[in-house]
Amino acid sequence: MKKRSYRNPVGVGKYTGLWLIMPFIIGFAAFTLYPFAASFVLGLTDSDGVHTARFIGADNFTDMLASSELRGAVWTTLKYTLILVPLKLAVSLLAAVLLNSEIKGIGVYRTIFYVPSILGSSLAIVIMWQFLFTSGGLADQLMGLVGLPSVGWYGSSTGAMAMIVLLRLWEFGSAMILFLNALRDIPAEYYEAARVDGCGRVRAFFRITLPLLGRVIFLNLVLQTIAAMQEFSAPYMITGGGPMKSTYTIGMLIYDEMFRYHNAGYANAVSWAFFVLVTGVVLVLFAVTRRRREEDV
Amino acid sequence: MKKLFIHLAALGCITALSACGSTGSAKYTPPDGSLDKCGLRFSWWGGDDRHEATLAAIDLWQQKHPDITITPEYGGWDGWTEKVSSQISGGTAPDIMQINYDWLVSLSPEGDGFYDLGLLTDRLDLSVFDDEVLSFGRMNGRLNAVTVSVSGRGLFYNSDTFRKCGVSYPQTWSELLALGDKMSAEGCYPLDLDIQSGGTAWYLAVVYVQQQTGRQFVTMDGELGFTEDDIRAALDFYKQLEDAHVTRTVRERIDEDGNAALYQSPSFIDGRVGGVLEWGSSVGKYDMVLPAGTLEAGAFLRGDDGKSGGWMIKPSVMYAISKDTEYPDEAAAFMDFILSDPECAAVLGTTRGIPASSRAEEALEAGGLLSGLAYDSDELLSELDVVTISPYMELPRMKELCNTAIEKVSYGKADTSQAAKELYTSAEEYLKKVRK
Numbered sequence: 001m002k003k004r005s006y007r008n009p010v011g012v013g014k015y016t017g018l019w020l021i022m023p024f025i026i027g028f029a030a031f032t033l034y035p036f037a038a039s040f041v042l043g044l045t046d047s048d049g050v051h052t053a054r055f056i057g058a059d060n061f062t063d064m065l066a067s068s069e070l071r072g073a074v075w076t077t078l079k080y081t082l083i084l085v086p087l088k089l090a091v092s093l094l095a096a097v098l099l100n101s102e103i104k105g106i107g108v109y110r111t112i113f114y115v116p117s118i119l120g121s122s123l124a125i126v127i128m129w130q131f132l133f134t135s136g137g138l139a140d141q142l143m144g145l146v147g148l149p150s151v152g153w154y155g156s157s158t159g160a161m162a163m164i165v166l167l168r169l170w171e172f173g174s175a176m177i178l179f180l181n182a183l184r185d186i187p188a189e190y191y192e193a194a195r196v197d198g199c200g201r202v203r204a205f206f207r208i209t210l211p212l213l214g215r216v217i218f219l220n221l222v223l224q225t226i227a228a229m230q231e232f233s234a235p236y237m238i239t240g241g242g243p244m245k246s247t248y249t250i251g252m253l254i255y256d257e258m259f260r261y262h263n264a265g266y267a268n269a270v271s272w273a274f275f276v277l278v279t280g281v282v283l284v285l286f287a288v289t290r291r292r293r294e295e296d297v
Numbered sequence: 298m299k300k301l302f303i304h305l306a307a308l309g310c311i312t313a314l315s316a317c318g319s320t321g322s323a324k325y326t327p328p329d330g331s332l333d334k335c336g337l338r339f340s341w342w343g344g345d346d347r348h349e350a351t352l353a354a355i356d357l358w359q360q361k362h363p364d365i366t367i368t369p370e371y372g373g374w375d376g377w378t379e380k381v382s383s384q385i386s387g388g389t390a391p392d393i394m395q396i397n398y399d400w401l402v403s404l405s406p407e408g409d410g411f412y413d414l415g416l417l418t419d420r421l422d423l424s425v426f427d428d429e430v431l432s433f434g435r436m437n438g439r440l441n442a443v444t445v446s447v448s449g450r451g452l453f454y455n456s457d458t459f460r461k462c463g464v465s466y467p468q469t470w471s472e473l474l475a476l477g478d479k480m481s482a483e484g485c486y487p488l489d490l491d492i493q494s495g496g497t498a499w500y501l502a503v504v505y506v507q508q509q510t511g512r513q514f515v516t517m518d519g520e521l522g523f524t525e526d527d528i529r530a531a532l533d534f535y536k537q538l539e540d541a542h543v544t545r546t547v548r549e550r551i552d553e554d555g556n557a558a559l560y561q562s563p564s565f566i567d568g569r570v571g572g573v574l575e576w577g578s579s580v581g582k583y584d585m586v587l588p589a590g591t592l593e594a595g596a597f598l599r600g601d602d603g604k605s606g607g608w609m610i611k612p613s614v615m616y617a618i619s620k621d622t623e624y625p626d627e628a629a630a631f632m633d634f635i636l637s638d639p640e641c642a643a644v645l646g647t648t649r650g651i652p653a654s655s656r657a658e659e660a661l662e663a664g665g666l667l668s669g670l671a672y673d674s675d676e677l678l679s680e681l682d683v684v685t686i687s688p689y690m691e692l693p694r695m696k697e698l699c700n701t702a703i704e705k706v707s708y709g710k711a712d713t714s715q716a717a718k719e720l721y722t723s724a725e726e727y728l729k730k731v732r733k
Binding site: 048049050051126129130133134135152153154155156237238239240242243244255259260261262264 | 378379382383385386403404406407410493547548549551552553554555556557693694697704705708710
């Protein structure tokens with residue numbers, strides 16, 4: 001048999017690889033690295049985004065320490081993350097397990113479960129949430145049917161936080177897809193062997209599925225934590241950060257300082273402090289799960 | 298590769314550094330005296346009534362000036378300031394902008410944030426405005442903006458709701474307070490007050506105290522005119538309105554309407570909330586959602602002792618030209634058209650209030666178009682001793698501080714003395730900072 005030969009149309013030189021990834025490098029440098037560096041410098045000024053800025057050293061950072069508004073936003077963001085992330089991981093894992101079967105039309109079900117994730121927090125969602133959660137809305141009516149009292153979602157701190165959490169919980173599609181892929185990689189033989197040994201489905205889930213999903217759970221944990229800490233659009237669109245700032249996240253604070261109050265210097269300084277906070281949280285996650293992850297290797 | 302990234306990051310820092318000193322003095326494209334073929338962008342905020350009328354006015358302009366194309370950019374008020382200020386800081390501002398009064402303080406304190414309209418008088422006829430009206434748009438000696446209309450925030454009532462409840466429109470504060478119980482028996486409220494971007498809850502409380510004391514909440518040069526006691530009196534008055542069922546509590550309001558604007562909420566459209574405090578220039582959006590002729594202008598409330606002052610007026614909307622425009626002559630010609638052209642005035646009607654331009658006002662009068670809610674409210678206001686609102690009171694941070702105080706009092710998280718103390722301290726501190 002004649003051996004086929006391939007010729008690389010671009011030619012392979014010393015810098016070919018570099019040239020091939022150049023579009024990414026240019027995009028990364030222009031839209032990530034440059035704003036990232038420039039933002040740090042702006043954080044050291046009293047810039048209002050429009051006029052000549054003055055260097056004020058670390059004043060913005062010391063102002064931050066004294067700001068009760070910022071402390072409130074940090075606490076709200078952490079609380080939101082702590083409530084949302086475990087719930088989202090549990091729901092997406094449950095959905096992935098349910099959808100990891102070969103019944104007829106499973107593709108349609110998977111698509112349906114994914115659809116909410118592409119809706120984000122658009123205007124349509126805002127209107128839908130309004131129909132669902134304002135007094136006398138669908139949520140109140142359903143609760144009334146089972147004899148529960150009206151909650152007052154928008155007006156109470158707990159209710160408002162619950163609305164935002166429910167929206168993001170409903171959008172569990174991307175976490176679910178990661179779990180689903182990992183589940184499909186677990187060989188069916190493991191479960192068959194367990195069944196032969198008399199192991200039930202629940203026990204198999206905890207003894208086989210969960211341990212084998214360890215790395216994906218960690219990946220989802222990190223991704224969802226970062227996304228939750230950056231939350232902006234859901235409270236901005238649905239609650240406006242209220243009531244009593246109970247859904248006012250760091251993302252909203254940065255936006256307000258930057259665009260509503262023309263406080264660009266301070267907003268950029270907060271962004272950097274926020275970056276350090278998110279990095280810190282992710283490092284903690286790495287540290288506390290290290291032993292577990294090393295065991296998996 | 299690592300080196301490359303470090304260099305790029307350093308470049309970023311240097312560019313940011315150089316940007317710090319680059320926006321000092323205003324450098325405008327000078328007018329060249331001719332109207333060239335070009336495309337201009339014109340942006341405004343408002344309700345549907347204003348959008349429809351303005352689009353029709355642009356069509357009229359296009360018929361007369363097919364060479365100068367106008368691209369409209371419009372939307373609702375919420376988020377509009379943020380959108381335009383980021384356009385301005387990014388150097389992509391529309392050529393002609395409808396601006397709010399406080400933007401002059403926040404975006405052009407030195408008078409160099411917008412084009413100096415004094416350079417464009419060949420195309421822009423300023424003789425049709427009186428001097429006081431023009432002075433609203435002057436910053437640091439430069440004419441940055443021209444006032445489209447001067448209007449006051451007045452009370453407008455749903456006549457059906459009041460008829461159903463068997464009550465008439467209040468003339469005094471005590472009549473308003475008495476209405477709460479009567480109307481709540483029918484499941485209605487005489488008035489809506491909010492802590493959203495409009496901040497009408499604090500606004501009405503300020504009017505009440507200004508009327509009583511003769512002091513202005515914030516003076517024209519950005520000093521706090523109210524004492525801590527005045528602020529407490531304003532918060533006490535607001536609480537009294539809630540307790541007397543004149544308005545829903547902050548919590549009831551948000552539970553019922555969510556985060557929606559009042560004119561989009563079922564409680565207003567169904568007539569359960571029978572009144573609104575709104576600028577004459579913007580009341581059209583409330584009028585549009587009710588059956589024609591239902592919304593009527595009510596009296597500017599006075600005290601039982603006959604005091605009637607304290608109500609405020611402001612240049613409700615202004616037009617400015619971007620300092621970065623490449624077509625100042627054309628932009629000025631278009632601005633003159635929408636401000637003063639008689640035909641255009643007839644198309645725009647009172648969707649931005651009663652025109653400040655005498656030529657536009659005459660055109661409306663001649664066409665029998667000086668009528669409607671904005672006109673009725675304006676007529677009532679003209680009989681009062683009004684004060685011009687300070688642009689500093691309109692700054693978003695000031696509104697936020699005041700709304701927070703109202704929210705705390707309404708939710709019972711602070712008593713009025715505590716909230717007044719916090720508001721007084723924070724407002725003093727903030728105003729000192731912005732006055733620089």
